Amino acid sequence: MAQAQTAEGQSLPPVTVTASRFPSDPAAAPIGATVITAEDIRAAGINNVNEAIRKLGGVFGRQSTTGTQDYSLDLRGFGGSSDQNLVILVDGIRLSENELSNALTSSVPVELVERIEIVRGGSSVLYGEGATGGTIQIITKRGPRQGTRGTVVAEVGNFGHRELRGYAAKGWDGFSIDASIGTLQTDNYRDNNRLKQGNFSGGMQWSFDQGRAGLRVDSLRQDSRFAGSLTLAQFLANPRQTTSPGDFGSNDVDRFTFFAERRIGSVDLAAELSRREKTNRGNFESGFGTFVSRADSRYTQFSPRLRQTSNFGAISNEVVTGLDFGRWSRRTDSSFGGFPSSAADASQRSAAFYVRDEIRTGGLRVAAGVRAEKFSKDFSDPLSFSNTGYQRDHRLNAWDLQASYRVMPRFDVFGKAGRSYRVANVDENALTPVLNQALEPQTSRDLEIGATLGDAAGKATVRAFRHRLNNEIFFDPTIGFGGANVNLDPTRREGVELEASTRIGKAYALKAVLQHVSAKFTDGPNAGREVVLVPRNTALLRMSWMPGNGHSADVGVQWVDSQRYGGDFGNTCSARIPSFATVDGRYALRRGPWEFALVGTNLANRDYFSNAFGACRSGIYPENGRQLKLSARYDF
Template identity: 50%
Template sequence: MTFSFLSRSAANGFAFPLAKPRSLVLALVCVFSGFSGGARADSDVGSALSPDDFDPVVITGSRFASAAELAPIGATVISASEIRNAGIDNVNEAVRKLAGVYGRQSLYGTDDFDLDMNGFGSASANNLVVFVDGVRISENEQSVALLSTIPIESVARVEIIRSGSSVLYGDGATGGVIQVITKQLGASPFNGSVFTEAGQFNSRVGRAMLAKGGDGFNAILNVSESKTDNYRVNNGVTQKNASLALTWYSTTGRAGLRADFARTDSGLAGSLSLAQFEQDPHQASTPTNSSSRSNDRYTAFIEQTFGTWQVAGELSTREKDTNSAYYGNSRYSGRQTQFTPRLRNLAESDNISNEFVAGLDLINWNRQTNSIYSLGYATQRSRAVYVRDEIRVDQLRVAAGLRREIFDKSSSDPLNSDNYSIAQAVNAWELQTSYAFTPVVNVFAKAGQSYRVANVDDNSLTPIADTALLPQLSHDLEIGTTVGDASRKVTARFFQHDLTNEIYYNPVLIVAGSQFPGANVNLDPTRRRGFAVEGKMQLSQQLRVTAQAQHVNAVFTSGVYQGNEMILVPKNTVSAYLNWVPGDGQTAYLGTQWIDSQRYGGDFLNTCSALIPSHATLDARYSKTFGAWEASVGGTNLANKQYFTNAYACLGAVYPDNGRQLKASLRYSF
């Protein structure tokens, strides 16, 4: 695999802006090799399983690293060893396959599936917040967070909170939060890995990682390039990613710089009618459409401890540029800057501990559109303050928090009726508690209010011209229990979201002056109610099984659609996977997922004669290490199930999911 990061894209006409990547790599190798270091960080890949694999010691439930006893209540944690043993290529795939979160196929052909926690359908991406090391990467527009651009070798763990969490995480955290925590090196010698993979549909992947830590400083460089023709005609994807993290650390804190660069070129295959899908799901309806995206993020961060006080903060800016050839050429260019200072006080006395957290989230965002249908310029400025306090007395935990956020939004477009300038203020609150009746039986409960504000795309097609939508509010409830220890554990939870002014696209609404039906609206009251079960069992020292199941009922509770089901929400999902790690260099993974039927995306009236069919998929992987080498073979959708999860009209507007994909890979670690 050749890493051609200096190549110029014909689609967007500019070079990859990593200054001089080859020179940078050579310089870093020289810097790395000049360090003195201690022992290399341990890896549990290829070793027998232990109970510690189930529960990492350090978590970040309060946006600070904390001890295990202050882990997020009811959270799911995916460890680096689980990701490696399953042969997972990206964080989005890890969330879907290892945590059982339902995802809909990306329309761009990338691995950035539209993740849906708690049944938010086609609006799920805007009811889920994604953070990487404290930096929000969720978008202020109708697009998913680009988890596929995060180097998988850099991930230490992924933490998933499946409930309303706007107090700490702000806008859009109604369905839940995904936190990606990257690895922090201590003293370690120069080390790294090179990975290459090839598979069906002309799929090729190459990744390289270099790392060095010691003398209060460490550095990690990741580069990757992947190409695939994909399952459908004109749905090929080329992705190029690079990241560099530099960290200075001491016994009382750390500070650092991080730069992330991503380039994606995609063919856009378009939607099919149901008849076309059944005839040939490989075909494209738009054989010449394409898209090119760049996403660059620069971050500075600091953490410092002063006795019982700890301060932290990130200053991050992201530049995004998208060029599309789809019903004419268009370009979107924007920037987002965020500053997130916060502090924590952790006081402990005998059997009582108290954690107090306060912080600010300050975000400026803008986007310029240049196309034949829009010349819009939009801005959004948000200012938030939050406080949260948690007390732990023996086996009882009680937490309460408040947040207030003010959004100043404006839009100006001479070609459309998207002209407004407004200020909107929203509040969030939460009250949580848990109690451990015994070392293996714990119950928890959470109530609160979360919110979502309309983004620039939500406000671009509204029933009333030049009028932005109202903020969405959700009253959230979660009750659950965890039974078991690290080697055998079951967590069950009931959840409910009662929403007012839910922001959603109504495909059947007729807007005066528009030649097509459909508009972004504030819906009449809706509800998501369901329960979920997650179980982990260590069958032996070498074998463990994990399973998740969820049932959700998403309906209108009043208004003209009262009693109708929401669209694109499967009522039931079930997933399970088995890991075999005998400790002799072998690993094996077997995973399956079943998704229930769901209503087509255009079926607001619930009158369509059919549902999107249910489906089940099977994945597997086997790997063997030979000294510093690891070879593996694996496949996804091994039964070659022909199915789809995105369909935006009754019996039509179908976007097929991928068929069988077989791959073989080779990794060298040093």
């Protein structure tokens, strides 16, 4: 892999990727992975992690219902349950939730990001439940061994946008500290959709010849007002209006992580111990009264593991084995019209063992792995009108087999096969067709073949994939009076993905990402019907201009095909969520340590929406209109 290049053409250390939950050299990159570097993010003028995943990684996302930056991300067409079918991690620690809410990627300051690795397809062997669609790993920067570095960014824009971010790190002979702080205030595009957000991330690290150890603290405070959903008629009349002027809520998240790595001969040892505490509050008004809720959740993860590497002539072998322990709990209290309506306690405990072996010789790589995991789920709510309590244990297994072969210089073919799984979260089990009966686990048989041609100067990767799912966990709006979470009849996701990048001369770079996916029922009364909220085609095209004289520009176009409304489970609605294309761009000027930039999103000022969970022509959450932002950045 070629070295990354800064805007001034200076070389950076080679980008390494984590194929086996350990730092690896580029030759051991996850097969078929997409890597977004810190310089990619900066060149595109992107100021949050979620936007980088969507606009640089080509991952489809749906507008947040709360007006935050935390779009629902969808790898391989899982529709309304997409968040539950991918795993998002920060340095190996899960951000994905055990409830029906998006992973809060906004808790990760963008200046702290070293790279983002997107691995599409089943990844349950290494990362456990919920990784059928794939994984998104956010890798943060390590502090400098010597010296000081930092960045300050100020940005203003229309819709009342004001943002200030700062990052600094200092090192002394292997000991380093860093801190990142940010504040964001915006009225957003719609009425009653104001957002106030504050971030802090700080850490310290001791590096030595054969390893490192450190501590990190991350905090997020979000206060937002909820604009609510619209019908199609309301959207066409005024997409900026609110239907819920009295609704608001907040998220408070604190994450504490200890990590350690040590090399002893040919063996690497590593472990993370993390604790996440989250408080979610909501206030929702209606003509019948006010619903007020508070949920306090705690999640602890402990992940010890080891890697042993060996060489036998021209053959190298890497064996990784580890344990994952997780413990999650939540207390929910709510009232309606002043009367208690919920006093729920929920918990989930998990314990897993996994092992993965990879052999490399010449141009051949072969890897195989297995995982066994046990889950114990408990729930009780004496005030509930649906499920009041259950206790369930699940034992699940995953496996995968991967191979790649270098047919000739700059041309590789690869294939993957495996089994992945996920278990229903507490909110899905709270509303099921049979009282107090939790849902069965979802399983998937995963298959992928592909090829890569080229190198860092110009590269193309194509993949064909298929996921055959049994007991898929999904919300069915046709059951009962308002719908229920169910295990679906067998379903299938299959399609083709293409990623390509090239340089045009010394100053221009071009990147394209295309995806075609078919998501359908394969058996039962719904056989042949489409799964809702899944666009058949998505496309991304970006061009960068960096002539090396301090000027730079970046332009991107995203196109999303039409899709079925979230409530159109029977495929009977004559209307679909319309297809849309958007354009964003950035121009920047660097002078010494300063950079000044103009950023524009939705430059054509299109009225469109990516999220509509309701029945036919309803449940619409409009996307933002045209936004222009000016920023100033100082590096030291």
